[in-house]
Amino acid sequence: MGLSKTTLVVLVTLQCLLSCAYLVAAQGSWALLNKNAGISSMHTAVTHMNTVIMLDRTNIGPSAIKLPDGRCRKQPAERISKTDCYAHSVMFNPANNQVRPLYVYTDTWCSSGQFFDNGRMVQTGGDFEGNRKIRTLQPCGAGGNCDWVELGENLATGRWYASNQLLPSGIRQIIVGGRNTPSYEFYPKRKAGEGFFNLGMLGGYNNLYPFVYLLPNGDLFIFAVRDSVQLNWNSGKVVRGYPQIPGNPRNYPSAGSAAMLPLTWQTNFGFAEIMVCGGAATGASNSGNANAPASASCGRIVATAGKPNWAMQNMPIRRVMGDMINLPTGDILIINGAQNGYQGWGMANNPALNPVNYNPTKKQFQVYAKTNIPRLYHSTANLLADGRVLLAGSNTHQFYTYNGQYPTELRVEAFSPPYLGAGFNGVRPAIQGYPKFIKYKQVFVMTFTVGKRVGGVEVNMNSAPYVTHSFAQGQRQMKLKTSVPAKAGNAWSVQVTAVPGNTIAPPAYYLLFVLQNGIPSKGVWVKQNN
Structure with missing residues (x-):
């Protein structure tokens, strides 16, 4: 006897619950925090004072917020506005959703950064006159007046699209890669006159903003394009190379993302696993194909294993320019980005509006409730102390442009994962x-x-x-x-x-x-x- 239509629906639903749970329910909620933060943040960091540093680039002309008290930046090397009275960095306060303008002197376009042990942000490189610059900001609370300080010392070489990692001392960072910069260096230097050190894997294309992680033994895991190595930064020796990740390239402009899965006491913190997801289709950025479907593939590799290899899995939503965030639960939230194209001005479309949660233990994805604000090129996602995820930025244009399909995004919003739902209070x-x-x-x-x-x-x-x-x-x-x-x-x-x-x-x-x-x-x- 044949099954009724109703029975078939029930069976399909039960099967989905067992094998494709990520398709069942869209959970979580969204809230608009600020309709106009003044800038479109391409770099964002949450401070230990529960304030948020937001930073754009300087060579865009006017932002949507002026510097206070009639102050203007006079920068003779600036290519757009040599006298600029607009702010290109702000301090956001999640307690009241207000912003305070900050003053930054040289161009921070596609720069890098990291906090020191004392909570001070060190921000390095950028474009043109900012290419070798080092800037710092000692965070303050919502009522403070902390601001950017530009240091007199410079990087050993220009760094544009580099990645920073705090080293075990807490008072030194390694700065890795950058456009036409297949090398790394340290700040502060380990000795007077120290320069930079070449790293061959950083040559070529699709290798910008490499994924860099400090491993439990003190070495670094460095990933670029599809390759990765273990680097002993003390000796400068590449300890080993890892197998290539299958599929497409993953770093800028292909714009996959990565996260290190939680280090746990059960393994005495000696088991480090890296997860790399998404990115543009192979060849998309070389050919300028903004319609090429993005990748849905994720790879996990145990960087500390004797014979590591990539274990592959597909996300429920293909994604380029996504952000991967370690949630308090140990899960990974994958958010922002697009389903087609690659990183760059106007080079992506079909926004990925639904965040996706990944449970590393169960190896399961779940699709969460969607936003109505596309977050494409130059957007960010950061975990707040209250458990929400802060979303800012998205500017697919060379300058601030408030019309067209994807206008410059000045709104700041927050996503509340299901663990913040009313039923869990x-x-x-x-x-x-x-x-x-x-x-x-x-x-x-x-x-x-x-x-x-x-x-x-x-x-x-x-x-x-x-x-x-x-x-x-x-x-x-x-x-x-x-x-x-x-x-x-x-x-x-x-x-x-x-x-x-x-x-x-x-x-x-x-x-x-x-x-x-x-x-x-x-x-x-x-x-x-x-």
């Missing part, structure tokens, strides 16, 4: 007590409250990356060892063991989250010290 933990400073291997106590019976407690620690061009520079997450929760008055307490050393989490400020049955608290900032 009763089980969301709230941190009550914690140390503001942590030493390696330290066992410390955290207390928290929760509306229902406690269970399934985790403590996770996230870095604060510098996000630009589909890569979150310096992003990492550590899952810390915790004791069984114990009652502590009206709250609960757990003993938490800090990471064992500075190659796991370099000295810096981190967001600490307590999770109750997979639901994270709001994060608190802690300083990891040596």
